[in-house]
Amino acid sequence: MNSNRRNFIKTSALMAASMAIPSTSIMAKKKEKHITRIKSTVPMKLSWTPYDLQLKHVFTISGFSRKTTPVVLTQIEYDGLVGYGEASLPPYLGETQASVIEFLKKVDLSSFSDPTHLDEILHYVDRIAENNTAAKAAIDIALHDLVGKMIGAPWHQIWGLDKNKVPDTTFTIGIDTDEVVREKTREVLGDFNILKIKVGGEHDKRMIEAIRSVTDLPMAVDANQGWKDKHQALDMIHWLKEKGIVMIEQPMPKYDFDSIAWLTERSPLPIFADESLQRLRDIEKMKGVFSGINIKLMKCTGMREAWKMRNLAEALGIKVMIGCMTETSCAISAASQLSAGLDFADLDGALLIANDCFDGATLEDGKIIAKDLPGIGVLPTQDIKFGR
Numbered sequence: 001m002n003s004n005r006r007n008f009i010k011t012s013a014l015m016a017a018s019m020a021i022p023s024t025s026i027m028a029k030k031k032e033k034h035i036t037r038i039k040s041t042v043p044m045k046l047s048w049t050p051y052d053l054q055l056k057h058v059f060t061i062s063g064f065s066r067k068t069t070p071v072v073l074t075q076i077e078y079d080g081l082v083g084y085g086e087a088s089l090p091p092y093l094g095e096t097q098a099s100v101i102e103f104l105k106k107v108d109l110s111s112f113s114d115p116t117h118l119d120e121i122l123h124y125v126d127r128i129a130e131n132n133t134a135a136k137a138a139i140d141i142a143l144h145d146l147v148g149k150m151i152g153a154p155w156h157q158i159w160g161l162d163k164n165k166v167p168d169t170t171f172t173i174g175i176d177t178d179e180v181v182r183e184k185t186r187e188v189l190g191d192f193n194i195l196k197i198k199v200g201g202e203h204d205k206r207m208i209e210a211i212r213s214v215t216d217l218p219m220a221v222d223a224n225q226g227w228k229d230k231h232q233a234l235d236m237i238h239w240l241k242e243k244g245i246v247m248i249e250q251p252m253p254k255y256d257f258d259s260i261a262w263l264t265e266r267s268p269l270p271i272f273a274d275e276s277l278q279r280l281r282d283i284e285k286m287k288g289v290f291s292g293i294n295i296k297l298m299k300c301t302g303m304r305e306a307w308k309m310r311n312l313a314e315a316l317g318i319k320v321m322i323g324c325m326t327e328t329s330c331a332i333s334a335a336s337q338l339s340a341g342l343d344f345a346d347l348d349g350a351l352l353i354a355n356d357c358f359d360g361a362t363l364e365d366g367k368i369i370a371k372d373l374p375g376i377g378v379l380p381t382q383d384i385k386f387g388r
């Protein structure tokens, strides 16, 4: 044995000895407890319940109006801990409470002995069936909540983010009459630092003027694919810039990449993709077409993939916003965990509903800030009856 090797062994032994000193300390007890927890022989138990969100206002975007949003709430129990999740199901996206429940019935978590193996478990869930992204998100969110509770930390902390350094959330004003949009804008003045206006109707300019008559706040504009001609769209964007609009979301039909790339190249405002992308695998196609992407947990199967998308987009020089559907504070709190440092946040989903059944991330000075609780940071505000 050469001297280097001997020295290495000696040093290692010393290090091991020094690390063994606090073996009766709290650290060691924590470690033992942790090991005991992971060795639980009782499998994870997934259960769910359908729930209907009542919207405070009728909500209109380009082509659709509605007063309710169906969701499915999920719960994963393991070793005395409970993780909560949610699938939000706006009708135009194709998933329903029935399709989510049908998917959840196929999920068998009994072969996974350790919930912290997120990659393995969520890879299995993703392969059960194509699509079903909201159903998958309902499992992903509950699992993240559970694992965060096992570790004893919120996900923004696990990911190394400062939860206070989040962008202002936009508050969405749907397409409506001048009088209604003015009224809706007045209602929220003082609570938000940026608004998001849904356009793509016949009277876009009039609606923007109506809002401008009551506030100078910066505004994002979401056309939801509503503009069909790229030249008209560019004229409109120049007009919007003069009116204090700061970004444009999904101006044109989702597969019309050529027109959108043409527009992005000439636009004085950043152009974000929403309907044009779903998941991680779509991001590369966005480069050179859009300036940024809107990541939503319900489109991309949940927090794990959203985190990967965020990192890939940043590496490719693509801007990132985090968005939502109308959701309870459960899914909104999950999204709030990864919003620090992004370009825009659109996390007003729980503020638009009248029957939120979770207490979670809250609106503070125009920002949606996660609670100081482990996992996704939520507590149910009523006795939710989960079953199978």
Ligand code: MG
Pocket (backbone or CB within 6 Å): 222, 224, 249, 250, 274, 275, 294
């Ligand atoms: Mg959108």
